[in-house]
Amino acid sequence: MSGGVDSSVAAARLVAAGHDVVGVTMKLWGGESDTGCCSVSDVDDARRVAQQLGIAHHTWTFTDDFERHVVGPYVDAHRRGATPNPCVECNRHLKFDRLTRRAWAVGFDAVATGHHARIVERPGGTRRLARGADRAKDQSYVLYMLDQSTLARTLLPVGETSKAEVRAEAAALGLRTAAKPDSQDVCFVTAARGRHDFLGHRIPLRRGVVVAGDGRAVGEVPAVELVTVGQRRGLGLPGGGEPRYAVAVDVPGATVRVGPQAELLAESVTLGGVTWAGGPRAEQVGAQCSAHGAVRPATVEPAPGGGAVIRFDRPERRVAAGQAVVLYDGDEVVGGGLAT
Amino acid sequence: MPDRLTYLDHAATTPLRPEAAAAMAPWLGDRFGNPSGAHRVARAARQAVDEARDVVAAAVGCRPGDVVFTGGGTEADNLAVLGVHAARPGPVLCSAVEHEAVLVPVAAAGGRTVGVDAAGRLDLDALAGALDPDTTLVSVMAANNQVGTVQPLPDVAEVVRERAPHAAVHADAVQAATWLDLPPLLAGSALVSLSSHKVGGPQGVGALVVRQGTPLRARALGGGQERELRSGTHNVAGIAGFAAALAAVLASREATAARVRALADRLASGLVATVPGATETVPDRAARLPGLVHLCIPGIESEALLFLLDDAGVCASAASACASGAHEASHVLAAMGVPPSRGAGALRLSLGWSSTEADVDHALAVIPAAAARLRGAAA
Numbered sequence: 001m002s003g004g005v006d007s008s009v010a011a012a013r014l015v016a017a018g019h020d021v022v023g024v025t026m027k028l029w030g031g032e033s034d035t036g037c038c039s040v041s042d043v044d045d046a047r048r049v050a051q052q053l054g055i056a057h058h059t060w061t062f063t064d065d066f067e068r069h070v071v072g073p074y075v076d077a078h079r080r081g082a083t084p085n086p087c088v089e090c091n092r093h094l095k096f097d098r099l100t101r102r103a104w105a106v107g108f109d110a111v112a113t114g115h116h117a118r119i120v121e122r123p124g125g126t127r128r129l130a131r132g133a134d135r136a137k138d139q140s141y142v143l144y145m146l147d148q149s150t151l152a153r154t155l156l157p158v159g160e161t162s163k164a165e166v167r168a169e170a171a172a173l174g175l176r177t178a179a180k181p182d183s184q185d186v187c188f189v190t191a192a193r194g195r196h197d198f199l200g201h202r203i204p205l206r207r208g209v210v211v212a213g214d215g216r217a218v219g220e221v222p223a224v225e226l227v228t229v230g231q232r233r234g235l236g237l238p239g240g241g242e243p244r245y246a247v248a249v250d251v252p253g254a255t256v257r258v259g260p261q262a263e264l265l266a267e268s269v270t271l272g273g274v275t276w277a278g279g280p281r282a283e284q285v286g287a288q289c290s291a292h293g294a295v296r297p298a299t300v301e302p303a304p305g306g307g308a309v310i311r312f313d314r315p316e317r318r319v320a321a322g323q324a325v326v327l328y329d330g331d332e333v334v335g336g337g338l339a340t
Numbered sequence: 341m342p343d344r345l346t347y348l349d350h351a352a353t354t355p356l357r358p359e360a361a362a363a364m365a366p367w368l369g370d371r372f373g374n375p376s377g378a379h380r381v382a383r384a385a386r387q388a389v390d391e392a393r394d395v396v397a398a399a400v401g402c403r404p405g406d407v408v409f410t411g412g413g414t415e416a417d418n419l420a421v422l423g424v425h426a427a428r429p430g431p432v433l434c435s436a437v438e439h440e441a442v443l444v445p446v447a448a449a450g451g452r453t454v455g456v457d458a459a460g461r462l463d464l465d466a467l468a469g470a471l472d473p474d475t476t477l478v479s480v481m482a483a484n485n486q487v488g489t490v491q492p493l494p495d496v497a498e499v500v501r502e503r504a505p506h507a508a509v510h511a512d513a514v515q516a517a518t519w520l521d522l523p524p525l526l527a528g529s530a531l532v533s534l535s536s537h538k539v540g541g542p543q544g545v546g547a548l549v550v551r552q553g554t555p556l557r558a559r560a561l562g563g564g565q566e567r568e569l570r571s572g573t574h575n576v577a578g579i580a581g582f583a584a585a586l587a588a589v590l591a592s593r594e595a596t597a598a599r600v601r602a603l604a605d606r607l608a609s610g611l612v613a614t615v616p617g618a619t620e621t622v623p624d625r626a627a628r629l630p631g632l633v634h635l636c637i638p639g640i641e642s643e644a645l646l647f648l649l650d651d652a653g654v655c656a657s658a659a660s661a662c663a664s665g666a667h668e669a670s671h672v673l674a675a676m677g678v679p680p681s682r683g684a685g686a687l688r689l690s691l692g693w694s695s696t697e698a699d700v701d702h703a704l705a706v707i708p709a710a711a712a713r714l715r716g717a718a719a
Contacts, residue, residue: 056650060643105717106647 001025001050001057003042006114008049008177009166010157014112015053022108023050023057026099028066028090029188045177052175062098069093071188075202078225081251082322085142085338086186087291092145100150112155115139116163119151120332127151128277131331134162141291144326144336145275196223208254210235212244213263224254229320230264247318265315271325271337274308278334285327285334287312289319300327300335308337342653346702349655350631350692351485351515356581357540357693363584364542367577375574376565385576392583399586400513400532400549401523408548408566409579413514413535414441416548419559419570420510420531421445421479427555428506430476435462435491436675441533442479442512443671451477453675459622460489460676464499471503476555478509482516482525486659486672486688487621488632490520497528508554514538514546518589518692519597519629530554536582539589540693545578589693600691601630607689607700608633614708616715621678621686631692636678637685640714645687648710654703657688 001007001023014021025046043059050057070089077084100111116132117140129146132138146154158166163182170178185191189198199205200223208224209217219236221227227235231246235258245264248257269289274280280302286295287310297313310325319325319339326336347355373385389409397404410416422445425432432451434442437460443453454467462480471478478500483490497509510531513522518539526532531554536545550556550569562571589596605625612618612635621634628634637645642658649656659670673683689703 058643058647101717102641102644102647105714106644106651107713 001046002114002183003045003049003177003180004114004183005170005175005177005180006116006158006163006166007046008114008175009161009170009173010112010114010155011049011055012053012169012173012175013157014155015055021053021055021112023047023053023055024099024103025057025059026094027059027061028063028070028094030063031188045180049175049177052173060099060102062094065094065098066090074186075199077322078199079203079251080321081225081227081249083228083320083339084322085324086188087142088145088324091142096143096146096150096154100153104153110153110155112157114158115143115156116159117143117156118159118331119154119156126278129333130159131328132156132159134164137163140328140333141288141324141326141336144324144333147275196226199223199225206254208256210237210246210256210258213257213259218258221256224249224251224256227256229318261317264317266312266318267315268309268311269319269325270303270340271308271310272306272340274302274306274335274337276302276335277332280308280335283329283334285310285329288326288328289316289323289339295328298327307340308335342651344653344698344702346654346699346706347694348689348691348699348703349657350695351538351688351690352657353537353543354518354540354692355694356542357585357588359588360541360581360585364577364581367580373576375576376563385574388576388580389574392579395583395587395590396534396547396549399517399522399590400526400534402532402549402551405567406549406551408550408569409574409582410546410548410570411572411575412544412546413439413512413533413538414546415570416533416535416546417441417479417510417512418445419548419556420533420550421449421451421477422559423556423569424477424508424510424531424554425449426557426559428476430474431472432477432479433467433470433475434479435481437484437486437489437672438479438481439485439512439514442481442510446479449477456489456675458677459624459627460484460487460672461627462491462496464492464495467496468499468503471500471507473504473506475500475504475507478504478507479512480509481512481514482520482522483513483629484672485515486670487634487676488515488628489622490516490627490629493525494528501528515629515632517586519593519631521593531556534586536578536585539582539585541582541585542578545575545582547582596693597630600693600695601625603695603697603700604631604633604689604691607691607703608635610700610704611635611707614704615711618711619682621673621676631690631695633689633691635687635689636673636682637687637711638682640685640711642684642686644714645685645707645710648713649706652706652710654706657690658686659688 025043047057070086074084074086103111116137118130120130131140205223208221210219212218227249244258247259247263282301285300287298296316299311301309303309323339327334373381375386375389393404393407396407432449434446436453455463480496508530511529512533514535530551532549534547537543558569560571617638618635622628
């Protein structure tokens with residue numbers, strides 16, 4: 001229970017269905033936080049909802065693994081000029097690994113979360129993750145890594161429900177989280193201090209030169225580590241003319257190359273560390289390359305070493321290294337991995 | 341709900357003693373009064389507070405006028421550390437295994453910590469080395485709240501007197517008060533903190549003993565109650581309950597300590613014999629408080645173990661109770677040199693005045709099974 005409305009209603013539904021439910025909030029982060037899974041007020045909300053539902057509430061401390069698998073890699077990705085996926089890594093290593101292992105060890109049959117996604121049963125007893133009924137709130141993208149053994153012991157009680165209905169149900173039950181705003185952005189980076197300040201305390205941030213295709217300096221950025229391929233704003237470029245985008249970020253060389261949108265286009269992307277819902281196989285898929293990005297028609301082909309090559313049906317905007325790419329067959333997740 | 345409830349977290353808080361409940365009842369019913377007033381209702385309340393002050397003074401071995409009632413042990417610790425520092429700024433020291441109620445104010449005053457040995461006992465040589473002739477305050481707890489180690493306070497006072505004659509010794513006796521004969525232990529301590537709910541009184545009451553001549557500046561300013569050292573209307577019911585609990589402790593301390601020590605020893609021996617790899621963190625039982633058993637169990641996580649114990653009706657803790665409910669790595673175990681891998685499986689079982697043989701039987705039935713289950717799941 002994160003202290004948000006979705007996990008509150010998920011818990012309420014399981015209690016109403018007669019399950020033996022215990023609420024758990026993960027304590028992941030000891031530093032500053034606006035909201036998300038870690039602040040004291042969110043733990044308070046989760047506990048108060050649990051009290052209202054008449055279930056025990058526990059706080060489990062996984063700050064060590066959060067640092068190891070989420071915050072550390074987030075910082076390291078910036079240092080390398082790659083795009084981090086803290087929410088994906090938190091699900092992979094914390095919610096659906098450390099927490100589920102403990103839950104199973106102490107005797108629970110399943111772990112339920114408030115994610116907007118569904119688990120559909122397929123003939124032969126296998127399962128697939130699928131998009132939530134509320135397409136605008138769908139979170140299947142950040143859960144692509146769930147494998148068969150995890151899916152078999154995972155419940156997503158609000159996946160069939162729209163966010164508006166979840167809020168209405170919370171309000172009808174009198175849950176204090178009914179009108180709580182959705183969590184936004186990276187939970188361990190505060191809005192007030194920002195990414196620049198957070199990273200600046202952990203790694204040296206260096207000024208970068210912005211160059212045009214011909215190598216001519218055209219601008220400057222305060223921190224080359226914070227520039228993402230595809231970025232248009234904040235590159236210190238004079239206004240007017242054809243829009244120019246960051247098309248290459250060279251962190252060691254402290255250089256950002258800009259170019260027209262056409263230079264951002266790519267025919268394909270190669271993924272590493274791929275999870276396959278039904279085993280590796282070549283097929284036509286819809287590839288989603290960011291948390292709420294459009295689905296791009298593509299063909300997937302397994303590659304050696306646990307990878308995959310995604311060929312877009314027509315050139316698409318380049319996928320930044322490190323970005324998660326999730327492959328869909330209709331609403332069902334067939335696989336996913338990180339862009340190399 | 342489990343069939344049986346076994347409470348083994350008396351170091352966090354111990355059940356209200358019936359004597360305390362009886363002493364409080366009138367002040368939660370017909371009787372009331374602000375002790376600072378000038379009429380018969382006020383005078384009656386004043387008498388209750390004065391009588392309570394005599395009991396605390398007798399327990400600590402100080403003059404009644406030295407007792408300052410506070411809103412708890414943490415407030416007493418803060419008043420001692422920050423109050424001395426405000427009255428006489430200078431270097432401040434404390435042991436590395438103090439409760440956060442001392443550690444955090446000492447850090448705020450720019451102070452330093454002094455290390456302990458593997459059993460959690462203060463390193464007196466390190467203390468001597470850390471003392472400066474200008475040192476103003478040395479804070480060392482009478483007994484540790486996590487592992488139960490009793491500190492050599494008379495020796496501490498001796499070293500301080502030699503090396504820093506102007507320094508005041510503060511002793512956090514919050515855990516020790518239930519079990520130890522305080523006057524000889526605390527004779528050299530200018531300041532002593534006590535907490536009501538650790539001795540069987542209500543929560544939200546405590547006391548700081550401030551012996552005559554100790555420089556101390558108040559933190560809570562206002563009406564000037566408690567010799568102007570702690571302003572605020574007295575919690576008469578709480579103070580009466582605190583004193584009644586303390587009086588009950590004093591009346592039967594040795595017998596209770598002997599009875600509980602036998603229970604704790606049986607529990608510790610039983611667990612060491614039945615939980616593979618489990619060790620007592622302070623192996624010398626005479627060196628720790630009678631009611632405290634602290635174990636490190638390799639290969640399991642405290643949080644998971646506590647979950648299973650809770651499920652089976654055994655209430656225990658990993659280190660000490662914490663506001664967020666989350667468990668942080670113990671600074672006490674770190675200071676004792678316990679490796680994090682062993683500290684990860686820490687279990688504190690603290691017994692108290694209401695503990696019984698049946699509690700020990702239940703714990704001995706539940707804990708080895710829970711540990712085995714977790715070890716099996718991890719494999």
